[in-house]
Amino acid sequence: MTESIYKKAIIAISLAVPALVVVLFYVSPPDINLGIDLNFFPKFHAVLNATATLLLLSGYYFIRNRQITLHKTMMWSAFAVSTVFLLSYVTYHALSVPTQYGGQGAIKFVYYFILATHIVLAAGVLPFILFTFFRALTGDYVKHKKIAKLTLPVWLYVTITGVLVYLMLSPYYV
Secondary structure (H helix, E strand, O other): OOHHHHHHHHHHHHHHHHHHHHHHHHOOOOOOOOOOOOOHHHHHHHHHHHHHHHHHHHHHHHHHOOOHHHHHHHHHHHHHHHHHHHHHHHHHHHHOOOOOOOOOOHHHHHHHHHHHHHHHHHHHHHHHHHHHHHHHHOOOHHHHHHHHHHHHHHHHHHHHHHHHHHHHHHHHOO
16 A cells, blocks of 8 residues: 555544544433443553553653664554553443533642643544554654654653543542
C-alpha cells in the first residue's frame, strides 16, 4: 500500500474514534442485564493508564540510552495497553450511564480543567501516535523522532490525567 493510503487510514481512524466516543455520551445505554457489575471498568481503565504511563517512560528511558530493542518493546506495549484501554472505555460507555462528579468548591474547577484538557488532548493525540508509529515502521526515523518529541509529552499527559480523573471521580461511582 502507498503512504497516502496509510495517511488516509490514520486520518479516518483519528476522526472516527472521537466521534464514536461523543456519540456514546449522547446515546442511552441499552437496558439489559449482563449479569456483571460494570463498576470494575473505571478502576481497570486507571490501571491501564498507569501501565501505559510506566511503559512510555520506560520507552523514553531506553531510547535515551540507545537501547532500541527495549524502546520498541516498551512503545509497542504502551500502544497495545492504550488500545485495550480504548476498546474497554468504548465498551463501558456503551453499556453504562456516565458518572457525575460531586465535588464542590475550588476542587470542582480543578477537576473540570483536568477533565477538559484530558478529553481534548486524548482526541488530539491519536493521529500523532499513529503517525509516530507509522514513521517508525517505515524506517523514517528522522520524521519519527521529530513527531515523537511532540507525541510523547501529550500521550503522557493523557495517561497521567486519566488516572487523576479516575481518582477524583472514584468516590462518586455507584
